[in-house]
Amino acid sequence: MDELSREEVEAERELYGPFTQSLRELVDAAIRTTVPADEVRSAHAEIRAITERLRSAPMRTTYGVDLRTDGRGRAWGNAVVGLRNAIAPPLTVVQEGRGVRAAFTLGAAYEGPPGSVHGGVLALVLDQMLGEAAGAGGKPGMTATLTLSYKQRTGLGDLTSEAWIERVDGIKTWARGEIHSVDGLTVEAEGLFILPKWAREAMASGDPGTPSPRFFE
């Protein structure tokens, strides 16, 4: 695969960002619609036709992390932060001090108990946040353990999450994080992230395909 220029990356972002957002809105509308059955059937037929056209030229694999960019890689397929993944809210994670932070909104598609975010969706978000915190500290890794403590129900709507490194010991990084709603702290998490052996070997050998922090997210 050829390396992409900054302009090409930006053009793709402008194309796929709003496109994927339209899919998120469709997913939400599909959950909550009460239109007549015939309307659902005709939407169904149209969606199948669109899918068929998009499938006429598919990648041979899943999206993964696109390494055709300047070192960092694009995690556009990622289930939490992926610009091209309609399942991802998506989170925009920013570095803040030695940690990371994200503000995001979760609607009907992320529901568990009525009106509440699914407990597992909160775990999904926190796994990503803690992994990003580990990566931001220069020690990316795969999740080894993750422990979640739910303090109160998390209502659907606007949320924030923060995560930071607690401790580093060689290839191991311990990170902590939280989710806050309008009601305050709702979930706490701690996790251990470990750089896998194959990645250490690649990094040590100076392999040009060296995994960047985003590779593990």
Add this chain to the structure above:
Amino acid sequence: MDELSREEVEAERELYGPFTQSLRELVDAAIRTTVPADEVRSAHAEIRAITERLRSAPMRTTYGVDLRTDGRGRAWGNAVVGLRNAIAPPLTVVQEGRGVRAAFTLGAAYEGPPGSVHGGVLALVLDQMLGEAAGAGGKPGMTATLTLSYKQRTGLGDLTSEAWIERVDGIKTWARGEIHSVDGLTVEAEGLFILPKWAREAMASGDPGTPSPRFFE
């Protein structure tokens, strides 16, 4: 809201099940497509039009758990098992002995590291499975704590999960669960589920809106 007959529920299942499946295929196709930009733009315009029509008659709230059925409630909006939620794989969870089991497939939309299931998605699935195990044992509850231990990477593809109750003490239920891929055991989980006070009060008062196990999933 009026109670639905068994026939009405089945008719809705036959309508919305395949419709939502078509959305899951669209989400997958959108991540992996390499069609020209103009094709993406026309798909985008069509998707917006479909969304607008579906939105002409929306529910006033999120889907939640539809209680218009015979006691159990329908968690069709749920982020893991929801028949009407395109984010849900969806899991079909069956009772097996005193525990629960599900076989499912995770594709491009559930990716974290290239070719692997996102660690947080595995947490999402296990939170649901452990909660279902608690509910199947007659003690539904909200997640209080959840601890995940990742044994090896989980490749995208066909997976199975099992969960069972470890111990019950009053309103508290401890459950355990696992995920297996073609490579064997990949993740272990344990969690504590607690029936919230408002639900205990509703159940004690014989409130007809008494939450069924599915209410917490």
